[in-house]
Amino acid sequence: MKLTNLPEQFKLALPIIETIRAAGYEAYFVGGSVRDTILEKPIHDVDIASSAYPAEVKEIFNRTVDTGIEHGTVMVLDHGTGYEVTTFRTESGYQDYRRPDKVVFVRSLKDDLKRRDFTINALAMDDHGDITDLFGGLTDLTNKVIKAVGDPNERFHEDALRMMRAVRFSSQLNFSIETNTKLAIKDHAQLLEKIALERIHEEFIKLMLGQAAANGLAQLIETNLFQYLPGLSDSATVLSQLSQNDIALNNEAQVWSLLAITIGINDQQVAKWLRRWKTSNKIINDVEVTVKLLNKIQSATVWDIYQAGTIGVENAIAVANITQPKRDFEQLRQKLHQLPITNKKDLVVTGKDLMEQKVVTPGPQLGNLLTFLEQQVVNGQIPNQQEALINASKEYMEINN
Ligand code: ATP
Ligand code: MG
Numbered sequence: 510m511k512l513t514n515l516p517e518q519f520k521l522a523l524p525i526i527e528t529i530r531a532a533g534y535e536a537y538f539v540g541g542s543v544r545d546t547i548l549e550k551p552i553h554d555v556d557i558a559s560s561a562y563p564a565e566v567k568e569i570f571n572r573t574v575d576t577g578i579e580h581g582t583v584m585v586l587d588h589g590t591g592y593e594v595t596t597f598r599t600e601s602g603y604q605d606y607r608r609p610d611k612v613v614f615v616r617s618l619k620d621d622l623k624r625r626d627f628t629i630n631a632l633a634m635d636d637h638g639d640i641t642d643l644f645g646g647l648t649d650l651t652n653k654v655i656k657a658v659g660d661p662n663e664r665f666h667e668d669a670l671r672m673m674r675a676v677r678f679s680s681q682l683n684f685s686i687e688t689n690t691k692l693a694i695k696d697h698a699q700l701l702e703k704i705a706l707e708r709i710h711e712e713f714i715k716l717m718l719g720q721a722a723a724n725g726l727a728q729l730i731e732t733n734l735f736q737y738l739p740g741l742s743d744s745a746t747v748l749s750q751l752s753q754n755d756i757a758l759n760n761e762a763q764v765w766s767l768l769a770i771t772i773g774i775n776d777q778q779v780a781k782w783l784r785r786w787k788t789s790n791k792i793i794n795d796v797e798v799t800v801k802l803l804n805k806i807q808s809a810t811v812w813d814i815y816q817a818g819t820i821g822v823e824n825a826i827a828v829a830n831i832t833q834p835k836r837d838f839e840q841l842r843q844k845l846h847q848l849p850i851t852n853k854k855d856l857v858v859t860g861k862d863l864m865e866q867k868v869v870t871p872g873p874q875l876g877n878l879l880t881f882l883e884q885q886v887v888n889g890q891i892p893n894q895q896e897a898l899i900n901a902s903k904e905y906m907e908i909n910n
Pocket of ligand 1: 625630
């Protein structure tokens with residue numbers, strides 16, 4: 510196969526490949542960018558593999574950075590863009606089911622492609638667009654199949670993360686997993702326990718955000734991989750039901766919010782549940798706000814919507830569209846846009862103003878008063894204007910003092 514009309518990112522990187530070749534070595538584009546170009550999908554980063562050893566790559570180019578030199582990766586800087594050039598290598602060892610004990614640099618493209626995870630990821634493209642396909646990756650792309658390179662049992666035994674990657678690609682690409690590859694995942698699912706949670710996390714989120722997330726989730730259950738995912742292992746039935754829906758999500762907070770609602774985790778329980786996944790505090794916070802709103806989405810008041818804010822409302826709508834597809838949640842968005850203020854700081858009167866005007870003295874009453882004003886303004890009972898707020902404050906203090 511020969512690709513014509515290469516995407517811009519490849520064209521920009523062509524001089525790197527040409528320069529390596531002019532120095533007498535082989536160089537190819539490899540990995541996801543080749544796969545995605547054949548699938549006519551947009552690409553992000555282009556990876557280059559070469560027969561040149563790292564020291565040789567550094568000789569060829571003036572400006573390089575040792576980004577991962579022990580694994581054979583040197584970054585070549587070209588007009589402000591960095592290109593990762595990785596020496597062809599083989600891997601062996603894998604005592605710990607995740608990282609090879611030994612990386613050996615080799616001169617053969619075939620050996621390098623052989624160590625790659627799936628046939629669709631084991632394609633190489635030269636500077637003329639000619640594809641090298643030694644493991645049937647092109648046929649698998651046509652048939653929409655994720656298939657391990659070589660013996661799947663060995664490959665998952667070497668690196669258990671590949672099992673998550675298989676399911677993740679099946680979600681992102683809407684591919685099925687080849688029978689023997691899937692059987693091997695079922696047989697080795699437990700090895701996922703050996704893998705750092707951060708790496709599982711990354712694959713899981715990519716899976717849930719993929720175009721065929723429901724398919725990915727179904728595969729996760731079918732292969733038993735879900736059993737090794739913190740906080741999800743007891744929820745096969747509800748997760749299975751969820752996978753019958755069309756899952757379309759845009760960000761990580763939506764992923765966790767959907768799962769929380771599905772499993773029955775409330776906003777108070779979210780933090781504990783997500784800490785096991787080492788999720789960031791920002792995400793935890795967004796999920797709490799979203800789940801809180803989701804749990805009363807049918808009867809949400811203006812105050813609930815205000816508290817959820819734009820992030821909470823948008824995330825809750827995305828999730829509710831999945832769990833309650835027949836309902837229309839547009840009115841939540843409308844109410845959000847009609848809010849007189851979106852934040853306490855938008856009040857035109859501050860605590861300082863109220864003290865200067867001698868409406869209130871410092872202390873707990875001040876906090877109560879400000880919350881009262883905030884609620885009244887949000888609910889449209891008082892306009893967000895100086896005079897109205899001061900007057901309302903005076904009345905409030907008379908009643909509550
Ligand atoms: P993405 O679009 O997510 O970047 P990708 O296929 O480029 O997908 P990367 O993680 O960027 O995935 O890896 C680049 C390439 O390196 C893969 O296409 C594959 O050939 C190889 N690779 C990555 N991780 C593994 C692994 N765990 N085992 C074997 N090969 C791998
Ligand atoms: Mg990539």
